[in-house]
Amino acid sequence: MKKRLLLVMLVCSHFTLLAQEDAWVYLKDKATTIANISSLTDILTAKAIARKNAHNVPIDDRDIPVNPAYISQLKSATGITVMAKSKWFNAVHVRGSETDIKNLPSSFPFIERIDFANKSLNLNKPVKQKTPTKTESTLETFNYGTAANQVEMIHANQLHLSNYTGAGMTVAVMDSGFPGVNTLSAFERLRTVGQVMGTYDFVGKDEDVYTNTTSSHGTLVLSTMAGYIENQYVGTAPDASYYLFVTEDDDSENPVEESYWVEAAERADSLGVDVINTSLGYTTFDNENYNHTTADMDGNTTFITKGANIAFEKGMLLVNSAGNDGNKPWQIVGAPADAAGVFTVGAVTAAGNYATFSSIGSAFQSVHKPDVVAQGEGSYVILENGAIETRSGTSFSAPIMAGGMVCLWQALPNKTNAEIMQLVRQSASIFSYPTYALGYGIPNLQLALNLTLGVAGDDFNTSVKVFPNPVKEHLYFKMPSNETFLKVMVFDMLGKQVLHHSVDAVTNQLDVSSLSKGLYLLKIHSKNNAATFKIIKQ
Incomplete structure (x- = not known):
């Protein structure tokens, strides 16, 4: 019985040593920089360049592919399988034993750091990425059927x-x-x-x-x-x-x-x-680590x-x-x-x-x-x-x-x-x-x-008048003839309510002088109707 138990322990130890881990290998540099690219069409399609230009999205070094020579060297490393690559992160996803992955930096000086999917294997916390700066067909009437x-x-x-x-x-x-x-x-x-x-x-x-x-x-x-x-x-x-x-x-x-x-x-x-x-999402994995x-x-x-x-x-x-x-x-x-x-x-x-x-x-x-x-x-x-x-x-x-x-x-x-x-x-x-x-x-x-x-959506939208727009100090409201009371709310572009007021035929104005310059959303509610407008505060 002791011999069998020892054999089981040895087999388990062997499998543990050979267990495959996933990790991201981050690289120090690429083969070149944007400044040295002879033509952007070498790395992006014309449509991609046009879309970026149309929306003032800068083309930068992240658009350059991962250095193929680095990928080839990693593929040749003992026990390592290259699974995927990312030019944005200048990283390569690899699979191999913990030992083989940890040995990579000693063989390849172009490696900046390694981040294991099994977080317990990471000695140091990975460097956090910066949060991004928020920055003709035939007319046809469709019968949508079941949709x-x-x-x-x-x-x-x-x-x-x-x-x-x-x-x-x-x-x-x-x-x-x-x-x-x-x-x-x-x-x-x-x-x-x-x-x-x-x-x-x-x-x-x-x-x-x-x-x-x-x-x-x-x-x-x-x-x-x-x-x-x-x-x-x-x-x-x-x-x-x-x-x-x-x-x-x-x-x-x-x-x-x-x-x-x-x-x-x-x-x-x-x-x-x-x-x-x-239509995908990731929370937990087959390997709970x-x-x-x-x-x-x-x-x-x-x-x-x-x-x-x-x-x-x-x-x-x-x-x-x-x-x-x-x-x-x-x-x-x-x-x-x-x-x-x-x-x-x-x-x-x-x-x-x-x-x-x-x-x-x-x-x-x-x-x-x-x-x-x-x-x-x-x-x-x-x-x-x-x-x-x-x-x-x-x-x-x-x-x-x-x-x-x-x-x-x-x-x-x-x-x-x-x-x-x-x-x-x-x-x-x-x-x-x-x-x-x-x-x-x-x-x-x-x-x-x-x-x-700035198109009105229904009769209420067209009958409510808001002026002047742009506005500096006071907004004035002309109410529909069948309405006696309106609730007015002003929201900034992040969805935060910044003003709330009620107007009628007598008190038909809203003081907006306290607002900062910019674009706001104005929502007007009566008992049975609602309308939304954009206003510009000067």
Whole structure:
């Protein structure tokens, strides 16, 4: 018995020594700098350069790829497998034994530091990244069929009526597999006009995102934006162009998937992508030593969240599902949905009520999460066999919302990603009193457009007069003939209420002299109506 026990102990010790760990290897430099690049088109597409210039996003050394010579040397190291790379972080994700990984710096002087996914193996805390500085088609009337409620809930159908259907916009969908997208009639509209711009499987390292997968999750997600079956189903951005990227490994849950995601985001940036949709989130892993904690969901701790913040800084609009942990012990929004630079979408029912599975926000996040909600319970999707059925999850509320925001950005091409995000928040149903369950509520994308264009949305909007605008000291109100009393609230662009007043036919003015110069949102409520205006304080 003692000999058998000793043998078991030796075998276990042997396996422990050979246990594979994941780590990020951060490098000291790259092969060159932006100043030494002969042509920016060597590292970015013309569309990427144009998008950055249009939104005043600087092109910097982070846009330069990781030094390929360094990657080759790391691949040659004993016991080391290179899993992914990140130009933004100038880092390489490796897998190997703890000993082999820790031996890397002695062999390769270009290594700056190593950060193990198993945090207990890190002798020093990783250096925190800086928080990012916030910085034509044929007009068509769609029969949305089964998708009508989820499209109309956020008023994306009204944008479509104005010919904003996503044409000219580029979306990267980062998910698991996309089986059927290359064959189903539901995606024929995409294929016939070349709206699938490219594909790549960052897990399998090839361009096949259709067959090398056990999951059709990406197909279902894409259908809510790009699906089209005449008189039966229309997604929220049917005329946008799409890149399909696999970053999720369905066979395991490992931090390397965060690295795949960042690598895909970097490629999206290089390709000139406008919007990234992700219906993925990371909290815990198969190896519990790699687990994140709820305290890590602070918007700037996990690798994927820091990558998302850089992607936002690069000018892209990132829309991410909040997660489905609302009725589970974890409960709160996961990574990268915790990032300040990510527009996080929770879920409601078809009737607009909170879906109990939808992950909620918390005090850990630096900004209010989720941002908004859309239909995620009983959402209609197109399956890999072409059938239309309902599925539930924030995996579907997020792309429904993302497609709508694609159309809004098409309508407002001069707006930045941050401005589009804020307009959608301001249009939402409970913007004045957000909650951790619903965020700012259900958006009205037509109202978001009207806020910018100064267009009145209904008779109340047109009959209420607010002047002068811009204003220095006093705002005056001309009330509708059928109203005797109005409540007036003023919010800054961060959503904070700065003034509250009541007006009637006699006291029809508001003193705004105490406000700082800038742009404000004015909300006016009567007993049965409401209107929203932008005002400029001089």
